[in-house]
Amino acid sequence: MTTHLQIDPLLCNGCGRCEIACGHYRDEGYTVTSSSILLYRAEEKNNYFGLLYKTEDDLVAARPDGVQVRRQGEPVEDSSPGGKPILLRPPCDGCDPAPCARACMAGAIRVAEEA
Amino acid sequence: MYLYAEHILMVDLTAGTTNAGSFADDLVEEVIGGVALAERLLADYADRDPVVLATGPLTGTLTPGASLGVISRLGEDGVPLHSPLTLFMGSELKYSGFDAVVIVGESPSPVYLWLHDGIAALEDASQLWGLDTWQTSDAIKTAKGDEVIQVLAVGPAGEHGAPAAQLVANYWGTADAHGFGAALGAKNVKAVAMRGLGILDAEEAEDLFEHSLAMGEAVTSAGLPANVIQGLLGGAPDAAACEEWLAPAVHRSKGCFSCPCRCFTYVKYNEPAQEMASTDVAEPGCLLTDAEAVLALFRGGFSPEEAGRLFEGVARRGLHPMTAAARAVAAGTTTAADGLAAVDADPAATIAQEVTPGGPDERTRAGYVLGVCPAFLAASDSPGLEDLLEAVRLGTGMTLDAEGFSDVTAAVTGVLSPRVV
Numbered sequence: 001m002t003t004h005l006q007i008d009p010l011l012c013n014g015c016g017r018c019e020i021a022c023g024h025y026r027d028e029g030y031t032v033t034s035s036s037i038l039l040y041r042a043e044e045k046n047n048y049f050g051l052l053y054k055t056e057d058d059l060v061a062a063r064p065d066g067v068q069v070r071r072q073g074e075p076v077e078d079s080s081p082g083g084k085p086i087l088l089r090p091p092c093d094g095c096d097p098a099p100c101a102r103a104c105m106a107g108a109i110r111v112a113e114e115a
Numbered sequence: 116m117y118l119y120a121e122h123i124l125m126v127d128l129t130a131g132t133t134n135a136g137s138f139a140d141d142l143v144e145e146v147i148g149g150v151a152l153a154e155r156l157l158a159d160y161a162d163r164d165p166v167v168l169a170t171g172p173l174t175g176t177l178t179p180g181a182s183l184g185v186i187s188r189l190g191e192d193g194v195p196l197h198s199p200l201t202l203f204m205g206s207e208l209k210y211s212g213f214d215a216v217v218i219v220g221e222s223p224s225p226v227y228l229w230l231h232d233g234i235a236a237l238e239d240a241s242q243l244w245g246l247d248t249w250q251t252s253d254a255i256k257t258a259k260g261d262e263v264i265q266v267l268a269v270g271p272a273g274e275h276g277a278p279a280a281q282l283v284a285n286y287w288g289t290a291d292a293h294g295f296g297a298a299l300g301a302k303n304v305k306a307v308a309m310r311g312l313g314i315l316d317a318e319e320a321e322d323l324f325e326h327s328l329a330m331g332e333a334v335t336s337a338g339l340p341a342n343v344i345q346g347l348l349g350g351a352p353d354a355a356a357c358e359e360w361l362a363p364a365v366h367r368s369k370g371c372f373s374c375p376c377r378c379f380t381y382v383k384y385n386e387p388a389q390e391m392a393s394t395d396v397a398e399p400g401c402l403l404t405d406a407e408a409v410l411a412l413f414r415g416g417f418s419p420e421e422a423g424r425l426f427e428g429v430a431r432r433g434l435h436p437m438t439a440a441a442r443a444v445a446a447g448t449t450t451a452a453d454g455l456a457a458v459d460a461d462p463a464a465t466i467a468q469e470v471t472p473g474g475p476d477e478r479t480r481a482g483y484v485l486g487v488c489p490a491f492l493a494a495s496d497s498p499g500l501e502d503l504l505e506a507v508r509l510g511t512g513m514t515l516d517a518e519g520f521s522d523v524t525a526a527v528t529g530v531l532s533p534r535v536v
Contacts, residue, residue, distance in 0.1 A: 013370040013377050020177055020373065024324055030176055031314035032210065042262035045286055047366055047381040047402065048393045064367065065392035102328050103177060105335050105375035
C-alpha cells in the first residue's frame, strides 16, 4: 500500500500551514524552503491560490479550477521564479501520519491509500 | 534564543545605513516580543522619530493564528500607537531574518527597505514615488523576480501626508488605523519589501510540533464562525442582510498565515465572480479588508461591485477604508467613481479612533506580545493563554509562567485594537 494526498483546493483558505508542517518533517524547524507541498501564492492579485505538491514522478497542481497531474519534466509555465522551485524540493515520501494533512485546519488535504 | 530570528535591524535613513544587531537573550526574557518589544525600541530611539516593525516568539510557527506582526510609532503625546500586520506580513518579516526593525531619521531621497535572508538594503525608490500601491508592489516583485515577496506599500496619500494614509499589504488594505502610510511617507520610505526563506528552530522541536497541532485540532473541533462579515460585525442587526447583498460578487474568502479563519473576502467586478480559473483579466477584483467599511457601503446604497471598486481605489491610494467609505457615503455617492472623488476632495480627513475603555483585554494583549492574531483569539476560546505559554516554553526553553507574562503585558501602554479586519 502507498499513500497519496487528495486535495480539495476550494476548501483551502490559503494559510500555508501544510507547507510549514511538511518543512518541519524535513528539517525539524519552521521554514518554507524544504516542503514537498507548497501554497501557490504567486497570483495574489486575482485571488488564485491553491496547493502544489511533488511526488516521485508527478507534479500535482490543486488549484481553484481543478486538479492537474503532470509528469515531471513537462514544462511548468506557471511556477514562480522566486523562492525555491518545487522541482528542486524533495518528493513526498508518503509519510504516515502526514503532517500536512494533520496541520490543515480547513479539511482540504486528505490522505488516501492505494494498492 | 530558539524560535526567534535573533536579530534586530537598525535602519538609519538619514545616514543611509542598515545594521543588524543581536536580540540578546536577557532582553528577550524581559520583553518577550511583539508590542512589548516594539515599545522598548520606541523608547530607546524616542528622539529620532522611530517606526518599529516587530514580531513575537510564536509569529511564523504552527500555533493557530500565528500570523501577527506589528508596526508601531509614538503619537504626538508620546503614547505608542500599534497597528497589526496580518496576512503573510508578520511571518514573512520573521522568516526574512529579523524579529524587529527600527527605522529612524529621514531619507534624503525616496527609498524602499528590502529584507531577505538576514540581509537588509535601502533601495532607490525614485522611480516608484508617485505610483499607487498596486503599481508599487508589482514593480518591486518584478524587479526582484519573485511574485511572493511581501510588500508593505505607501500610496500617494502617504506621500502627501494624508492623516488617513494607511500601509497597504501587497494590494490590500490593512487594519492600520494610525496613519503609518503618512509616517513612512514623511521619511521618504515608499515600501518595506520582505522575502523570508529562513528557518526558525525550536528547543523541543517534536513536542512543540505536537502541541501546535493539538492546539489546531482543538480549534477546529470546537468550531469557528463560518464566515467573515457576519462574524466580524459583532451582531449588527443588518449583518446577515449585508452578507446576502455581497454574496453575488464573492469569489473566495481567505485567511492569514497559519490561521483557520477566513476574515478576508475577495469580490470580483471585472469578470464573473464565480470564475475560478486564472484568466487574462489581470485585475478582476479586490480583497475586502474592513468589514465595518463593507457594512457602511451596503447601508449607503452601493452595489457590491461598486463597493469592491471603491475598495480598490482606496487601497491604490493607500487610505484607511472605513474613513474613505464614511466620506463616500456622507457625500451621498453610490458609485466608486463618485465616492473616490469625494474622498479625494477631503485629503485632510482623519481616522476615527476606536478607543476601548480600559484598554483591550488580557487575551488581546497576550496575542499582540506573542504574535498571535487578536481577532482569531477573540473568535475562538481555544487555545487558552496557558497553551500559548506552553508553546513559548517548548519552543524557546524559557521559563515563562502566567504571572511573569502578565507583568510583561501589563507594562504595555500603547494603543491596541482588537480588530484586525
